[in-house]
Amino acid sequence: MAELSVSGVSKTYHGNTALHPIDLEVPDGRFCAMLGSSGSGKSTLLRIVAGLEIPDGGSVRIGGRDVTRTPVERRNIGFVFQNYALFPHLSVRSNVTYGLRAKRVRGAEANRRAEEMLALVGLKGYGDRSPKQLSGGQQQRVALARALVTEPDLLLLDEPLSALDRKIRGDMQREIKRIHAETGLTTIMVTHDQEEAIDLGDEVLLLDQGRVQQNATPEAVYRSPQNPFVAQFLGAHPLGRGTVQVAGPHSRIVLGDLDLPNPRHELPAGTEVEVLVMSEKVRVFPAAQAGTSTGRLDRVDFFGPIARAEIDANGVRVPVTMLSQDADDLGAGDRVWFSVAPAGVHVFPVGTTAPAPVAARA
Numbered sequence: 337m338a339e340l341s342v343s344g345v346s347k348t349y350h351g352n353t354a355l356h357p358i359d360l361e362v363p364d365g366r367f368c369a370m371l372g373s374s375g376s377g378k379s380t381l382l383r384i385v386a387g388l389e390i391p392d393g394g395s396v397r398i399g400g401r402d403v404t405r406t407p408v409e410r411r412n413i414g415f416v417f418q419n420y421a422l423f424p425h426l427s428v429r430s431n432v433t434y435g436l437r438a439k440r441v442r443g444a445e446a447n448r449r450a451e452e453m454l455a456l457v458g459l460k461g462y463g464d465r466s467p468k469q470l471s472g473g474q475q476q477r478v479a480l481a482r483a484l485v486t487e488p489d490l491l492l493l494d495e496p497l498s499a500l501d502r503k504i505r506g507d508m509q510r511e512i513k514r515i516h517a518e519t520g521l522t523t524i525m526v527t528h529d530q531e532e533a534i535d536l537g538d539e540v541l542l543l544d545q546g547r548v549q550q551n552a553t554p555e556a557v558y559r560s561p562q563n564p565f566v567a568q569f570l571g572a573h574p575l576g577r578g579t580v581q582v583a584g585p586h587s588r589i590v591l592g593d594l595d596l597p598n599p600r601h602e603l604p605a606g607t608e609v610e611v612l613v614m615s616e617k618v619r620v621f622p623a624a625q626a627g628t629s630t631g632r633l634d635r636v637d638f639f640g641p642i643a644r645a646e647i648d649a650n651g652v653r654v655p656v657t658m659l660s661q662d663a664d665d666l667g668a669g670d671r672v673w674f675s676v677a678p679a680g681v682h683v684f685p686v687g688t689t690a691p692a693p694v695a696a697r698a
């Protein structure tokens with residue numbers, strides 16, 4: 337039985353559709369990372385699941401129970417928001433026990449549970465402090481402890497790490513992963529950071545303009561995006577339109593002067609396709625090799641251990657990401673040869689822009 341089941345949920349604000357009918361199933365104990373750019377509908381869907389918003393249509397079930405019209409306080413949900421929302425005048429311990437008041441757990445039992453949760457989030461011994469005496473990351477741990485202390489059926493995290501700096505963010509990602517593994521709590525986390533979604537999610541739900549673009553494991557979304565939008569969101573660069581060419585057992589994509597491997601052998605010869613490449617799957621050579629294409633380097637930029645370059649292959653611009661040490665001898669204007677690994681090419685028959693149906697989980 338799915339712990340969370342959203343069926344045909346839609347929402348319109350003043351004539352603007354925030355969510356087209358959405359279906360989503362999150363099985364018991366899974367971590368669903370909800371990904372999308374600003375305005376894609378992530379928070380609206382999360383708020384509907386939480387009971388902070390009533391959908392125009394459709395239903396929400398938690399643990400098999402229809403909660404579509406159940407108020408937030410009776411859904412047994414734990415929340416963590418972006419901006420901590422701790423009470424500044426209460427101690428860390430009292431912030432954590434606050435969530436237990438509604439459950440009428442007070443006194444020594446409340447304190448015992450708060451200490452247990454503070455230990456779980458790595459803040460043992462911090463109970464007497466004031467939130468002002470904590471770093472941003474620590475405050476967010478307190479918010480997590482407060483959400484967990486009520487023993488919720490579902491944990492909802494709305495961009496909980498976006499106010500934190502990069503280093504602390506990485507630490508907190510690991511913490512959230514560990515806590516999820518320890519508690520086994522069904523969790524939905526909203527983020528607009530694809531690396532975070534891929535790192536944390538057992539599954540990724542990618543939304544755009546209120547529609548599900550793909551719902552699958554991070555690996556499936558990364559390796560087999562269902563449409564150009566998903567591919568681009570996950571970092572692929574559009575090259576333009578190409579054509580499938582088949583010669584015997586070999587299927588290729590021809591795009592201008594480029595000859596690329598075709599990862600989708602089922603497409604018949606002559607199919608016009610949108611072509612995208614993953615820059616990290618492009619290999620550059622200083623001299624011609626069998627099966628390579630050629631072009632001139634437009635620029636090479638160094639970002640610490642990584643270098644990004646762009647090859648102009650007779651008008652088609654091919655992005656490259658490589659190790660800086662491999663780019664040391666390269667410079668703008670150089671003629672280079674390159675190949676793209678089949679796993680780095682995504683092709684979609686022209687017109688594959690409609691949102692994909694909710695995918696079977698890979």
Ligand SMILES: Nc1ncnc2c1ncn2[C@@H]1O[C@H](COP(=O)(O)OP(=O)(O)OP(=O)(O)O)[C@@H](O)[C@H]1O
Binds near residue numbers: 349372376379
């Ligand atoms: N209370 C509201 N009243 C009117 N329009 C709203 C309201 N809440 C959201 N919207 C609109 O619904 C759409 C989806 O918003 P939502 O906040 O769900 O997106 P989001 O993906 O969470 O974006 P962000 O990452 O910026 O928070 C947007 O066009 C937004 O302007």
